[in-house]
Amino acid sequence: MLRSIRSEALKVVTTRAWWILAIVLFGYIALFAGGMAALFGTISDQADALGPGSSIPPLVYSFATSVGYVFPLLFGALATTTEFRHQTLTPTFLATPRRGEVLGSKVIVGAAWGAIFGVVGIVATVGVGGLILALVGVDPLLDSTDTWALLGRMVLAMALWGVIGVGLGVLVPNQVASIVIVLAFTQFVEPTLRIAAAFWEWSAEVGRFLPGAASDALVGSSFFTSLSAGGGANLLEWWQGGLVLAGYAVVFIVSGALTTWRRDVT
C-alpha cells in the first residue's frame, strides 16, 4: 500500500496540474479575501448588519473554503479522470493489479493535496486578508484559539473535498463531463439550490445537507451563510457537517469502485 501511495503522489508532482491549480487558487482567494477585508474593514462600524455575533476576520478567512473548495474538488476529479483519458490505468494496474489498493492510495493522496490546497488558501486569506484587516484597523484575531480551530477545520474540509473529487472522477470517468459537473454544480446549481431551499422550512432542512452547506457547517463560518436570512442558524453542527461531507466522499468512492473501477481496461 505504501508503494502505491508513493506512486500516486509521484504522479501528482510529475505533472503540472496541481501547482497551476494552487497558483490560481492563491490568486483568486487572495483577491477575494483582500477585497472583502478592505470592504468590511472600512464599514466595520456596521458589521453587526452581517448577523449577530459574526465577526469579520473568520468571515474573511473562510473564503479559502467557501469559495476555494472548487479547487481540491477539481484536483481530485482530474487526478482520476486523467488516468482514464490518457489510458494510464494500464501501466497503473500492471504495477498494482489490486485495484482497490490503487483507489485507496488515490483517496489518501487526494486528501493530502486537498489539505495542501487548504493551507495555500489559508496563506492567501490570512496572509493577504489578515494583513489588510490589520491595515484598516481591525484586529485579525490571530492570537485567538477559535481562529486557529477554524483554520484547522478549513484544512479538514479541503481534504474532504479532495476525496470527493477523486470519487466523482471515478464515478464519471469522462474528464470533460467531470469538469463540467464540478463547475456547474459548485458555481450554479448548489448556490441556486441553497437560496431556493431557504424559502421554506422543510426545504431548508434538506438544504443543510447539500455538500457546500455541509462544508460551511464544518468550517463554521461563511460569507454566504452570513448573508442569507437567519445567518448560520440553518447550518448543521460543525461535526455533523464534517460527517455529511465525508458521507458524500464515501458514497462517491464506493459507487465508483463498484462500477467504472472494475471495468475492463482496453
Added chain:
Amino acid sequence: MTGAVIEIQGLTKRFGRTTAVDDLTFRVEPGVVTGFLGPNGAGKTTTLRALLGLVRATSGTASFDGRSYTELGDPLRTVGTALEAASFHPGRSGRDHLRVAAAAAGIPTGRADEVIEWVGLGSAARRRVGGYSLGMRQRLGLAFALLGDPGVLVLDEPINGLDPEGIRWIRGFLRSLAAEGRTVLVSSHLLSEVQQTVDRVVIISRGRLVYQGTLDGLESGPGRVRVDAADRAALADAVTAAGGSIELAHDGLHVSGLDAEAVGRAALAAGVVLSLLVPEKEGLEDVFLELVGEGGIR
C-alpha cells in the same frame, strides 16, 4: 534465469455479443521467442490483456507458472509488459513515467535511469512524452517492460513504428533475452515482421487457435519449381509430358507435381537448354494467409 511458463486454458472473452477470444488454449515456454500472430482484430490484444488481468475473461484461465497476474506478488518483477496502445500521460517525462511505475513496484529509481539509457532514450529522458515520436514511445514502452528485470516479457506489436535500425536492434535484443532463459511472447499482425526473430509461433484467427508450433513446421507446404528456357513452348511440352503441371508467370514457368531434378531430366531428354531452375518452398506468408483465412491483412 528461467522465465515462467505462460499457459492460456480455454480462454473466452465476449464483449456483448461479439466473441473476441473463443476457447483459446496455448502454452508459451521460456528460452525461446514465441510469436503471437493473427490479423488485426483476431483477438491478440484481448488475449494479452486477459492474461495481464486488465480484462476479465468470460471463462477460462491465463496464468504464469499456474498463478494469475493478479496473484503475482511482485508483478513488474515477474512479467514485463509493453502493450500496443502504449499509454503515457503526455505532460509527464519519459523518466518520470518509469519512476511512477518503479515506485509502485518498489524498484529503485536508479533502475529507471538504467533502462531508459538501455533503450536509447537517455537524451530524451527528461522531455515530456507528448513530444515523443511513435518509435520513441515504443522504446519507452519497452523500458517499462524491462523495469523489473522480469523473467517473462509480453510485448504487443513492439516493432510497429520503429525505424529499420530500431527494428534490427529490437530483434537482436529479443533473441538475447530469450537466450538468457526468459519467456518472450511477441505479438504481430505480420509474419514477415517477426519471421527472423521467433522460434515458435501461435497463430490465431477470429479468436481461435489455428496453429501452434515451430516456424519450420509451418513451412512444410507443398513445394514448386520455377524454371525457364529460351524455348518456353518446348520446355512446357517436356514438363507436361513428364507429368508436371505448369503455370506461366512473368518470371518463368511455375511447375508443380515434379521436383527440380525431374524437371531437369525432362528438359535434358527434350534437349531444351534451361536458363533457370529453382526449387521453391511455398512462402511462409502464403501459408500464414491461408491459415488465417480472409480474416483480413490485405
